[in-house]
Amino acid sequence: MSAKASWTGRVRAATLEKFEPEDLLPDHQPAYVASWIYIFGVATLAAFIMLIASGLYLTLEGPEWWHTSKIGHYVNSVHLWSVELFFVFMVVHLWGKFWMAAWRGRRLATWITGCLAFFASIITGFTGYIIQTNFDSQWIATQAKDGFNAVGIGAFFNTLNTGQAILLHVSLLPLALGAIVIWHVILVRKRGVVPPIDEAGE
Amino acid sequence: MKYNRSSIDPSKKWSGPLREYDLVKEIVIAVVVVGFLALSLAALFSSPDEKALTMQSWATEAPADFVQTAAGELAGTTTSASYGPPYNTNGSGQNIGPVNLGKIAGVRIPIDPAKSFVIEPLSIEPDSVTKSAIATWGAASAKQEIEWASAYADALSKDGKALSIADPTGKFGPVPTLVTSLFSMAKSGALDGALTTSDTNLPTNFTKPLLFLADSGTYFPDKAAAQHLSGDQWGVMNETGSWPGQSWLWLYSLWYQIEPFKSSGNADILVMSLMGVLSLGLIFLPLLPIISRIPYWIPVHRLIWRKWYQRKS
Numbered sequence A: 001m002s003a004k005a006s007w008t009g010r011v012r013a014a015t016l017e018k019f020e021p022e023d024l025l026p027d028h029q030p031a032y033v034a035s036w037i038y039i040f041g042v043a044t045l046a047a048f049i050m051l052i053a054s055g056l057y058l059t060l061e062g063p064e065w066w067h068t069s070k071i072g073h074y075v076n077s078v079h080l081w082s083v084e085l086f087f088v089f090m091v092v093h094l095w096g097k098f099w100m101a102a103w104r105g106r107r108l109a110t111w112i113t114g115c116l117a118f119f120a121s122i123i124t125g126f127t128g129y130i131i132q133t134n135f136d137s138q139w140i141a142t143q144a145k146d147g148f149n150a151v152g153i154g155a156f157f158n159t160l161n162t163g164q165a166i167l168l169h170v171s172l173l174p175l176a177l178g179a180i181v182i183w184h185v186i187l188v189r190k191r192g193v194v195p196p197i198d199e200a201g202e
Numbered sequence B: 001m002k003y004n005r006s007s008i009d010p011s012k013k014w015s016g017p018l019r020e021y022d023l024v025k026e027i028v029i030a031v032v033v034v035g036f037l038a039l040s041l042a043a044l045f046s047s048p049d050e051k052a053l054t055m056q057s058w059a060t061e062a063p064a065d066f067v068q069t070a071a072g073e074l075a076g077t078t079t080s081a082s083y084g085p086p087y088n089t090n091g092s093g094q095n096i097g098p099v100n101l102g103k104i105a106g107v108r109i110p111i112d113p114a115k116s117f118v119i120e121p122l123s124i125e126p127d128s129v130t131k132s133a134i135a136t137w138g139a140a141s142a143k144q145e146i147e148w149a150s151a152y153a154d155a156l157s158k159d160g161k162a163l164s165i166a167d168p169t170g171k172f173g174p175v176p177t178l179v180t181s182l183f184s185m186a187k188s189g190a191l192d193g194a195l196t197t198s199d200t201n202l203p204t205n206f207t208k209p210l211l212f213l214a215d216s217g218t219y220f221p222d223k224a225a226a227q228h229l230s231g232d233q234w235g236v237m238n239e240t241g242s243w244p245g246q247s248w249l250w251l252y253s254l255w256y257q258i259e260p261f262k263s264s265g266n267a268d269i270l271v272m273s274l275m276g277v278l279s280l281g282l283i284f285l286p287l288l289p290i291i292s293r294i295p296y297w298i299p300v301h302r303l304i305w306r307k308w309y310q311r312k313s
């Protein structure tokens, strides 16, 4: 049996062998990769890292800590402002990729994983808002339940079940979002950065 | 290096000119700069934290609203008492055309407001008056229960301010006792615990108190309106105080502000479905005929790649 026929061989062929080390961690880029717009993908990633870091700090102390501790309130503020930055960067990034028609040349999957990251972020953000254990979370949870109930999701994801929302927000959703982001970035590295729309407008 | 600009194939590996670039350095700098921004914004603007409402704060700050709502739960007239799935079968939920997704999902979070919000929590009260009122209520027919409770709920809301109404002819049955007991329980703080511990004794699930609170006629919605959080004030996307909220929900909130959604009884399902379709539209935007051509017609890319296009000229 050849190496390729073993399960391990196949996984290696489907993953590691698809990449050049130069593509994964490049120290050169095409000359057209010179624009402020490229900052926003990386900035989104950086805001995501800040989100994870401040979020992990909050988990260490528990969901009610920030109501009573000065440090806790500050860490909560860092988490909130990281969310705002994350979304601002992501939306500019999204618009940028739209105007660049960055789905050209077999980059549709990059666009789609980007969209999935956008929607996963919205859901993760939403669960964050309903686990604040304060007035805002009570109001948002009771208002939003009707939307979810109307489409039948409410029977499974109950916005009023704070415990469920906390666990989703700190485990499944960030894991899923992280996986999508990694997939997205790997696709970008694999395909290379999309070249400019050429003179003919194609 | 030679390359032919008019025949760039975006699906081929780039073989044109390169520039120096340092991926790791870029990521490190981005994390440092964005981290600094987040830490500074947090220090400058902090974050909001309005205290949560409780049954106790409700009964204390808006007692008339509390007793009216409690009587409404017994009469079956509140939002949750007539909701439908996933809580009960008292309402039909929302339709899109002939489809009712709520019904398909079924009653998975069973809540019978009269029982869940009033009778069950009261059953831990030790006093004999309450005990006998519960027994009378339980022994009566459903029709009789509704009659008593509706009469009392009407009398309370007609008065508007009263916390209880005298009943010389007995037309309210045990309802005034039940409501008054629940009210004292709420004021003492005991109701907050009782509502969450009726299913499990160490709860993390606040469905019952939150649904009950959401039935409030004035207390909860007034507090929200004061924080500009009502649905017609773009509620879901706002944050208490003047902090930015979930502004990325602007499109979702927008539909609730305009017809035909604004006045539709099926607004939630219509808006959710519309957003579902639009989301699919975004995902598959590159495949859509007209929209995917827009970046070719409006040449923002000339600006984005300005340096590149200048190279030649």
Ligand code: HEM
Pocket: A037, A038, A039, A040, A041, A042, A044, A045, A048, A090, A093, A094, A097, A102, A103, A107, A110, A111, A112, A113, A114, A115, A117, A118, A121, A181, A184, A185, A188, A192, A193, A194
């Ligand atoms: C969590 C959110 C996201 C993160 C962390 C992220 C990160 C990145 C990074 C680091 C790049 C490479 C650098 C660049 O071109 O800017 C990139 C490229 C790309 N992103 Fe995203 N992105 C996210 C969301 C999105 C969204 C919402 C879309 C669009 C719907 C999108 C579409 C794209 C496309 C098409 C590319 C390839 C661009 C090219 O080849 O030039 N991304 N992303």
